[in-house]
Amino acid sequence: MIRSICENALQVIRKAEKEFSLDPEQIIEKSYHMTTLLRNLLCTVKKNVLEKGFSDENEEVYFFKTVKPQILGKLIYYNKIFRIEASCPVVSGKMHHKHFSNELNLLKQEFKEQFYNTDFYRYYRTGRTECDHHFFCRGKLDLHEVVNSFVFEIDNQFSTYYDYKVSRIIANELLYKYLLSKVEPDKEETALFANGQDTSRDFFWTDSKNALIELIYALHASGSISHGKAGIRKISMVFQLLFRIQLGDVHHAFHRMKDRTDSKSIFLDQLRSSLKQHMDREI
Template identity: 55%
Template sequence: MQSTYKDALYSILKKEQEISLESAHVIDESYRMTIFLQDLLANMKRYVTEKKFKDQNEEIEFFRVIKPQILGKLIYYNKVYRIETSCPVHGGKMYYEYFSVELQQLKNEYKEHIFNSEFYRYYRSGRTDHDDDFFKLGNININTGLNSFIFEVDTQFSTYYDYKVSRIIANELLYNYLIIKINPVDRPNIASTNGESTENLFWTESKNSLIELIYALHVSGAISHGKTGIRKISSVLQVLFQIQLGDIHHSFHRMKDRAGNRTLFLDQLKSSVEDYMDKDL
């Protein structure tokens, strides 16, 4: 049963990679991920209901780790879809203000419902001494003054607190997404470990060349074993190299259809390194 749960989390990573490469726009990507995660969560519910847990440790791990990863990303992608499909424009001051309002609403929700809660401090500190109370079925205690949402919880597939962990995960993902939407490149200067500034480090090749590199790093698993998404890698490199890439998914799809060599920059890199090696012989 443990392998089934871990396979479910791995399938999310694989699906994110697959859809990220296929989708030309975040709306399509978020919609497809929402459908996938909704089905995955339903399958997990059927599996848990039929097979049950082999012991308490497995039950706690499922409601503290496995389910929140699925539900948290489901909440996140559904919210991204709603935000993107409601966006009135694709640039300019109104665009900035729209995402700024979304970010402020997220911050307000965080302060009101998450930040000041004892459970949030418990979860963030990594404590496990009350996991029996928080992440086991049948232990919901309404005497503690829980949110009214508790009356809508499926007590056969939720401990209530697994939902709270899911919200924490979703809010963190949304925060990073909105920060990038508002200001994808203008970040504080990144300094190396020896204190040298990267202020004068900038990209001198074409934008398509950098996009080729970003996708190559992602699909090869060269960064974080492939678990870091295209957007995050893109955001870091845009900051580092002081360049705006725009909609990289759309650009990548155009590159897939171009005539001739589709990986021109990567092939040039290989050739340049081999030429350099030959000079040292």
Template identity: 50%
Template sequence: MEIVLSKILSQIRYQEDKLSSQMLPTSEEAYQMTLFLNEMLCSIKTQVVQTGFTDEQQEIEFFKNIKPQVLGKLIYYNKVFRIETTCPVSNGEIHQSYYENLLKSLKSEYKESICNEDFYRYYRTGRTDRDHSFFRLGQINYHDGLKSGVFEIDLSFSTYYDNKIAHIIANELLYTYMIAKINPEENPDLILINGDANKDISWTNTQNALIELIYALYASNSIAYGKIGIRKLALIFQVLFRTPLNDIHHSFHRMKTRAGSRTAFLDQLKISLEEYMDKDL
């Protein structure tokens, strides 16, 4: 069995761009994405259950990096649909307080159910030493005192911890979404997303390449003299290029330990620019 992450992300991004170009209400766009992602997840599940994995590493890759991306987006869009269809008004103080209260609840859930857990620190620091027990089927250790949600998952298609990563991804997407709703003046998405000028602006390289560029600009204090945070900087690029970056911190930690050059994209940028300069000589 071979399920390629880049292909799946490309399919998701294509569907998002397709719906976005139709200028649908947010609730309808979220609903259509929920249907699309649910169908994709069901299709992937059928493939996994029927064919299984060729080796342990493929299984770990699937449950650690592939399935959580699909499930995380599915959870996110379903919550956005529920949020938008229960919003009392379209603007004003009630509208503002509605999203502020949702953000408080999200932060509380994040603090109580996510960031204080050992697994969250394991995942955030890019560790791999326990991947064989966290991301393989049939390896659940009930002595760890797991939450009752473990009894509700399909053990033929979940290791329990893939669900936890999916919720981390969904939580961060929701955080960005609600921040933009509460403080649109601090988030340029309303101008960029609703404008026609950026319809053809898209990031056509990999997500890792964009994250590498963002961190390089952040580390060099090249934007706002370094006074802008990495989360906000990432949001600007996500909005500008209409592409989600999900877990940038985890991706960055993986870059720090990857084989070969740790700055592969920046190295290629330098080569490409020098070659372009040589053409004018």
């Protein structure tokens, strides 16, 4: 039941984002609308979670590691866009550039203070799961750990503390790309991001992250991109921007694939099989 509620909530976000525009003339109104929508959605999901509960710890981990951070993270993101844009003194020129440069510097400073070189940030970004039941189940926070004081103010029935940290990571990554597009609009990475946001909202990766990482390494190993001169990091960046997905530490994930006991290229095997079946149907 909870998984169905969660999937419906994520569908609401995807549908709303398809209609979202980065048009400077609409950005304040649109970001305010998204903030309101996400705030109401979070309240609705919270009510359902508190009323229905979770069937087991795995469902609880899924909610607090994946679902709630997607809602809260984007709520933080759109609210920050609204506040930043609404306080911008001019629409162009040096003051405009300085305003967004200052915001970008503040974001970088926040990252250094809150996340840089922390054990949890490395744990989350590398896709590890062995401590999920500690980080993403309620009532398991050890106060001997170094935590922010606001932990005493959170609703313990609807937060594990670390779900908020994941939400902040998601929000900050989205905001970084947005601010970079304002400060350096001609950058290759920003152009790719902007295209993905404006014209390809219905174009997203629906398989696992490991499947995409496997594809990236296959393309690199075959030399199919830029005559083999493009590195893993570059190819990975392009795919992450194209599909609006965070892959974490792709090198670590790839080395785990090498230890698979059955096929080391599960996704590529599936691709080959799917293509063969499709060709057979077309005959």
